[in-house]
Amino acid sequence: MKAFSITDIGEKRRINQDYVFCETNPIGNLPNLFIVADGMGGHKAGDYASRFCVEFFTQFIKESNITSPIALMEEAIRATNEALYTKSKQQEELEGMGTTFVVATICGKEMYVANIGDSRLYVIGKEIRQITEDHSLVQAMVKTGELNRDEARVHPNKNIITRALGVNEKAQPDFFEVELAEGDIVLMCSDGLTNMLEDEYIEKIIRENADDPKTAAETLVKTANQYGGRDNIAVIVIKV
Numbered sequence: 350m351k352a353f354s355i356t357d358i359g360e361k362r363r364i365n366q367d368y369v370f371c372e373t374n375p376i377g378n379l380p381n382l383f384i385v386a387d388g389m390g391g392h393k394a395g396d397y398a399s400r401f402c403v404e405f406f407t408q409f410i411k412e413s414n415i416t417s418p419i420a421l422m423e424e425a426i427r428a429t430n431e432a433l434y435t436k437s438k439q440q441e442e443l444e445g446m447g448t449t450f451v452v453a454t455i456c457g458k459e460m461y462v463a464n465i466g467d468s469r470l471y472v473i474g475k476e477i478r479q480i481t482e483d484h485s486l487v488q489a490m491v492k493t494g495e496l497n498r499d500e501a502r503v504h505p506n507k508n509i510i511t512r513a514l515g516v517n518e519k520a521q522p523d524f525f526e527v528e529l530a531e532g533d534i535v536l537m538c539s540d541g542l543t544n545m546l547e548d549e550y551i552e553k554i555i556r557e558n559a560d561d562p563k564t565a566a567e568t569l570v571k572t573a574n575q576y577g578g579r580d581n582i583a584v585i586v587i588k589v
Contacts, residue, residue, distance in 0.1 A: 360578030
């Protein structure tokens with residue numbers, strides 16, 4: 350397994366509120382761990398939220414005795430959400446903060462994924478597949494047939510998310526179990542990438558750099574910035 354992670358402030362923002370964690374070696378009872386978090390909140394609250402959640406979550410994983418990957422991630426997310434929510438109530442400057450959170454661990458041929466918000470996880474094998482589902486206003490409108498995917502991409506409310514860590518007392522993540530094949534590539538990213546580049550273009554860049562996660566990730570960020578870079582960009586590329 351080879352993996353590479355990168356974040357970039359983009360072309361328009363003054364603060365990078367994206368935060369990543371990328372470790373191919375064991376973390377606690379998990380054989381590896383990958384996280385993308387995209388913070389939200391005024392001033393530096395979003396920056397604080399994403400960093401806090403990644404650091405709290407990884408520390409929880411290191412200290413936990415739970416062996417089931419899904420059960421471990423579920424309990425870690427619950428504790429992380431509770432801790433961030435408490436912080437937001439204790440400090441006025443952090444009120445209303447939150448973060449998206451997509452996390453994955455790969456155990457042999459099985460990948461376990463948890464997601465809350467609109468950061469994404471894709472698997473690129475025979476085709477590109479989006480595994481996670483965005484918890485966003487426009488995605489809800491797509492599901493009800495009010496919008497198609499092309500309309501959703503340019504909708505003025507596309508950045509309104511309906512679930513995040515830290516905004517409510519209880520988090521509502523989705524969990525996925527995905528069977529991987531040898532040679533599959535996993536992409537995790539914030540919406541700073543997917544709002545700039547179509548899935549087909551993302552797939553093209555990854556396939557052109559299939560054996561080099563570092564070049565693939567750096568090229569994705571560079572291209573997103575060339576197309577406007579309207580937001581922070583976070584990318585993790587994992588070659589299974």
